[in-house]
């Protein structure tokens with residue numbers, strides 16, 4: 001049984017907490033736009049790295065069930081495991097590159113310190129988890145001592161960014177021809193309806209990555225999205241995703257279809273016009289409908305009764321607007337989050353339709369492993385409450401290199417040039433978050 005100690009604070013600024021996180025590994029930060037509390041998880045008292053993505057979903061779920069037996073009842077609704085599942089699951093081929101390293105098959109941990117911060121008033125509730133009373137107490141005390149030292153001169157407004165040296169859209173022309181090839185395949189394969197193809201941008205930068213600055217910039221550049229950071233052994237995954245995959249709270253499940261994209265306008269009028277164009281565009285409506293229908297079908301397979309509106313609304317982010325359909329259902333207690341994630345992921349917003357065939361096309365066409373890009377990332381408490389988002393508008397950073405990811409839903413009447421522009425827009429949230437605007441070395445590379 002783990003030993004837990006908790007403490008409520010009402011005087012420490014968020015900046016000092018984030019600054020403290022620089023000293024820990026692993027680190028996980030989760031900030032949802034519609035929630036009053038933000039979670040920071042520091043250090044691992046236990047962790048799990050799946051050996052293969054073939055069984056990762058089951059293995060992580062078993063690890064969670066095992067850990068749950070050692071959590072004192074009193075803390076079941078406070079403590080959580082945090083981390084990400086891999087994009088490729090259940091025997092899908094993956095092509096190992098050097099990008100993901102330890103995060104390749106997903107990664108979860110039970111934090112040594114879990115902090116819930118009330119965003120509006122900076123009040124905090126800290127949970128220290130250990131194996132003995134003494135080490136739990138000591139962990140908490142040393143954290144508080146260091147925090148006080150930092151809080152005395154933490155600078156809250158810091159916005160300095162990394163300096164972009166060179167950016168490359170990897171295999172751009174090749175990707176464009178893959179989109180054309182996939183369109184042909186969609187038109188000639190009877191039951192293949194949609195495939196989401198992704199591409200990468202590689203950025204070399206100077207400057208030191210500091211979580212405090214990363215977090216400040218993430219929030220500033222992406223006001224109404226989630227803000228997620230996962231750091232492990234020198235690799236930092238960061239996402240400003242607008243897409244919820246699964247939230248479980250109050251015996252309900254909340255998910256959403258987010259698919260179909262258009263740019264933002266430069267004036268309020270043009271922005272509204274773009275939104276109306278999107279709401280009436282047959283290709284985007286079809287792309288969106290595939291996602292809605294697939295989520296509904298999968299929830300019904302779990303014997304749930306989902307509720308949703310028959311027409312999508314608009315979800316506006318700083319660089320793009322999407323078609324958006326929230327979906328909810330009452331959730332009986334016996335269905336676990338991992339069971340639902342296994343059923344839903346990847347939705348046709350990131351995979352395609354039908355799921356298995358589309359995933360085979362992705363594996364055959366993309367010559368890299370998606371790792372946490374487009375994968376479920378989140379937290380799960382031991383009372384079953386939790387939230388997982390889809391790791392898009394994301395990047396992986398290590399040393400002086402960042403890999404940015406962006407994908408687009410390809411259907412039978414997709415236009416390759418338009419998909420290149422759409423994915424370029426989807427790189428923008430991370431470019432704006434990470435790098436200063438004096439971007440030099442702009443440079444698209446053919447293959």
Ligand SMILES: C=C(O[C@H]1C=CC=C(C(=O)O)[C@@H]1O)C(=O)O
Nearest residue numbers: 259260261349392406407408409
């Ligand atoms: C695959 C991505 O976006 C998905 C989510 C929203 C809209 C999408 C679209 O319109 O294609 C994509 O399905 C990405 O941002 O990398």
